[in-house]
Amino acid sequence: MNFDFIRHDVKEQKAKSRYRQLVCNSTASQGKEIVVNGKSYLNFSSNDYLGLNNHVEINKALQEGADKFGVCASSSSLVTGYHYAHQALEDDICQWLNKPKCLLFSSGFAANLALFQALGKNEESHFYLDKLSHASMIDGAYHSKARVKRFNHNNIDHLTKLLNNSDEGATDSPSKPPSKLIASEGVFSMDGCQAKVLELAQVAKSHQAWLYLDDAHSIGVIGNEGQGSNYFAEIDITMATMGKAIGTSGAFLTCDEDLHEYLVNFSRHYIYSTAISPAIAWATRKSIALIQKEHWRREKISELSALFSELLNPEIELVITQSSIHAIIIGDEKKALNISDELKKQGIWLTAIRPPTVATNSSRLRVTICANHNTKDIKYLAECINKAIA
Numbered sequence: 136m137n138f139d140f141i142r143h144d145v146k147e148q149k150a151k152s153r154y155r156q157l158v159c160n161s162t163a164s165q166g167k168e169i170v171v172n173g174k175s176y177l178n179f180s181s182n183d184y185l186g187l188n189n190h191v192e193i194n195k196a197l198q199e200g201a202d203k204f205g206v207c208a209s210s211s212s213l214v215t216g217y218h219y220a221h222q223a224l225e226d227d228i229c230q231w232l233n234k235p236k237c238l239l240f241s242s243g244f245a246a247n248l249a250l251f252q253a254l255g256k257n258e259e260s261h262f263y264l265d266k267l268s269h270a271s272m273i274d275g276a277y278h279s280k281a282r283v284k285r286f287n288h289n290n291i292d293h294l295t296k297l298l299n300n301s302d303e304g305a306t307d308s309p310s311k312p313p314s315k316l317i318a319s320e321g322v323f324s325m326d327g328c329q330a331k332v333l334e335l336a337q338v339a340k341s342h343q344a345w346l347y348l349d350d351a352h353s354i355g356v357i358g359n360e361g362q363g364s365n366y367f368a369e370i371d372i373t374m375a376t377m378g379k380a381i382g383t384s385g386a387f388l389t390c391d392e393d394l395h396e397y398l399v400n401f402s403r404h405y406i407y408s409t410a411i412s413p414a415i416a417w418a419t420r421k422s423i424a425l426i427q428k429e430h431w432r433r434e435k436i437s438e439l440s441a442l443f444s445e446l447l448n449p450e451i452e453l454v455i456t457q458s459s460i461h462a463i464i465i466g467d468e469k470k471a472l473n474i475s476d477e478l479k480k481q482g483i484w485l486t487a488i489r490p491p492t493v494a495t496n497s498s499r500l501r502v503t504i505c506a507n508h509n510t511k512d513i514k515y516l517a518e519c520i521n522k523a524i525a
């Protein structure tokens with residue numbers, strides 16, 4: 136058979152309890168509930184951390200954006216696809232994060248590929264990535280021409296050692312020192328813990344490196360106005376997707392004027408891709424305005440997260456974090472799937488996260504607590520998990 140690995144690999148995936156399947160959510164209004172095959176579930180797997188998806192004001196802005204600019208950009212940004220809606224959104228983001236420049240991408244995955252590919256022009260670029268960095272960062276880095284090193288998760292000593300080695304190597308060589316980029320997620324997607332942002336920024340400064348943070352899971356949730364990692368330190372380049380707490384779609388990258396100019400001229404993902412929907416850009420402006428002023432959404436996540444950790448059986452290993460994400464490490468794939476199925480019977484949707492998304496023997500339930508959950512939901516969740524894991 137042509138491409139016979141296709142059947143073989145899928146069969147193997149099933150045998151390893153790693154098989155993945157699409158499930159169609161037929162809920163009319165996305166919220167804390169989802170409907171699958173006619174049955175309703177309380178959703179604890181959504182990335183709609185602030186509960187902004189389907190917000191009436193954002194929907195209204197989407198309609199207004201569609202009426203003013205159209206749904207489709209109709210070309211790439213450099214041809215005729217760059218609308219006032221995009222420019223206004225970029226300006227809002229620059230003000231929010233206090234950054235000179237911003238560039239929009241169709242997705243966070245594309246933005247990560249774009250950045251690493253653009254900066255990894257040749258072997259004189261050295262990338263230092265946290266070992267738990269997202270697949271799109273890893274793919275971006277390894278598909279570039281840069282030299283890539285991975286430091287142990289959140290381990291500043293290991294990072295410093297790698298940087299020192301490379302600095303010493305550079306002193307012995309007559310050629311110019313390498314250009315260095317330290318990269319990490321701001322909040323890690325699979326366990327919700329935060330990067331040591333301040334320390335990373337200090338290390339970057341002392342080694343004349345740039346710091347790149349993927350704030351997919353921090354934006355909106357972390358910081359007094361939801362600025363994410365930029366609330367804590369000066370970050371050279373930030374990427375954040377708009378498809379999680381922001382509740383729309385696409386991604387942005389903030390940086391200085393020089394890098395912005397370079398990406399506009401050389402980033403293949405930016406140049407050869409249709410600009411994001413101007414209607415969505417317009418709706419995103421409204422979402423960001425709500426994120427900045429509605430502090431109660433972040434406060435609710437903290438309160439409900441504290442309640443959840445208090446109600447869970449103390450024997451259950453829960454990773455406590457400041458974010459919406461709380462991981463319960465189960466270990467074995469099959470066991471994680473069984474617990475997830477048991478919870479479904481109780482009307483709770485909690486996807487089991489398995490390898491290769493996480494390391495072997497670290498399959499987990501990734502609980503996301505969102506601003507549209509309430510105390511009753513959390514009590515019920517804790518009660519069901521306590522029973523399912525007992």
Ligand SMILES: Cc1ncc(COP(=O)(O)O)c(C=O)c1O
Binds near residue numbers: 244
């Ligand atoms: C850390 C991280 N970076 C990037 C992405 C990709 O973002 P998007 O969904 O906008 O492609 C994700 C999404 O899953 C993510 O978790």
